[in-house]
Amino acid sequence: MPPRPYVLMEANYKQLLDNRPNVAVLPWGATEAHNYHMPHGTDVYEAQLLAEHAAGEATKRGAKVIVLPAVPFGNDAQQLDQVATISIGTTTAMAILNDVADSLKKQNIDKLVILNAHGGNEFKPLVRDIQRTGMLIIVVNFWQLMPEVVKETFDEPGDHGGELETALLMHLTPTWFSSTGPAPGGMNAFELKLSANPASDPRPWSQTHPDTVCRRPTQSNGRERQTLLRKPLTEKIAEPLVEVSEASSGAVAVYLTSEDILKQFYLRL
Numbered sequence: 229m230p231p232r233p234y235v236l237m238e239a240n241y242k243q244l245l246d247n248r249p250n251v252a253v254l255p256w257g258a259t260e261a262h263n264y265h266m267p268h269g270t271d272v273y274e275a276q277l278l279a280e281h282a283a284g285e286a287t288k289r290g291a292k293v294i295v296l297p298a299v300p301f302g303n304d305a306q307q308l309d310q311v312a313t314i315s316i317g318t319t320t321a322m323a324i325l326n327d328v329a330d331s332l333k334k335q336n337i338d339k340l341v342i343l344n345a346h347g348g349n350e351f352k353p354l355v356r357d358i359q360r361t362g363m364l365i366i367v368v369n370f371w372q373l374m375p376e377v378v379k380e381t382f383d384e385p386g387d388h389g390g391e392l393e394t395a396l397l398m399h400l401t402p403t404w405f406s407s408t409g410p411a412p413g414g415m416n417a418f419e420l421k422l423s424a425n426p427a428s429d430p431r432p433w434s435q436t437h438p439d440t441v442c443r444r445p446t447q448s449n450g451r452e453r454q455t456l457l458r459k460p461l462t463e464k465i466a467e468p469l470v471e472v473s474e475a476s477s478g479a480v481a482v483y484l485t486s487e488d489i490l491k492q493f494y495l496r497l
Contacts, residue, residue: 234283235295249294251339251473252332254325255279258302258346259314262388266397267404268312272300274393275345277400278370282343282465289466291473294337299324302346322354329363339364339472343465345371347388364475366468373464 231238233247255275262270276298283295304315316324329340340363342351351367359365371378371392382391397404 232280232284234287234293235280237297239294244294247292249337250292251294251341251469252328252337253279253283253293253295253341253343253469254328255295255298255343256302256345256349257298257300258304258348259300259312260302260304260307260346261310261313262393266394267401269300270393270397271302271345272298273401274370274396275343278345278461278465279343281462282469285462285466286469286473289470291466291470293469293473296328303348303350306348318350318354321349321351322357325351325354326358329358329361329365333361333363338362339366339475341366341368341469341472344369347371364472366472368465368468370461370465374460377460 231240231243233239233243234249255272255278257269257271257273257275259268259272261268267273276295279295279298283291283293286293301314301316303318303321304313305317307313308315325342332338332340342355342365344351344367347369355365355367378392382395
């Protein structure tokens with residue numbers, strides 16, 4: 229397979245000079261346990277590979293996009309008692325994002341799309357600060373993009389290592405699953421019932437999810453993988469890449485999570 233000019237780790241300088249990108253995609257994941265059947269790098273591979281799939285589709289539609297190497301660490305403070313979990317704090321994430329944005333801006337790439345694959349990462353305050361420099365910044369939480377498709381496809385998608393992530397990783401990295409299969413995915417009740425209230429609190433993960441998974445980690449079938457990844461998800465992520473590439477530069481920040489917000493994003497541009 230020849231080097232893809234829209235993937236920075238593969239592209240050579242001549243390709244970049246001949247087709248200068250005007251929007252960069254920064255995949256952002258986390259390094260943490262995903263039950264017994266999925267790799268610690270699940271969030272990293274989701275972010276990186278989905279970014280590459282979407283950038284390929286966006287390039288076909290005329291977008292000038294470049295996919296940066298994924299940031300492999302996220303905020304995992306509640307999982308630090310689990311083996312080999314790596315967590316970075318908000319100040320570290322801010323420093324990384326600020327330096328990436330500053331580097332791109334110096335090269336006249338003033339549009340940045342963060343493709344986030346970890347629920348513990350929170351970018352809103354970071355983006356609000358950095359957008360003052362004139363960067364157009366979009367944040368995409370990929371797992372929230374197609375709520376209707378997810379609802380129709382999965383009985384219990386879960387929010388960490390469950391049906392949805394199992395289906396996705398079985399497609400992206402099918403040989404990396406443990407032959408012993410997943411642990412049951414049992415949950416212990418959290419004493420504070422905040423999920424239905426405006427208040428929130430990070431879960432004490434190892435106490436509420438002893439085998440690190442949320443909900444039932446069913447080994448999903450091929451139909452689900454096809455439905456989730458091949459068309460809807462890749463194309464849904466590609467859409468804002470095309471729009472951002474075509475948009476005028478300016479200090480605009482949008483948090484992209486669902487169909488309604490997607491429509492607001494289009495109207496705002």
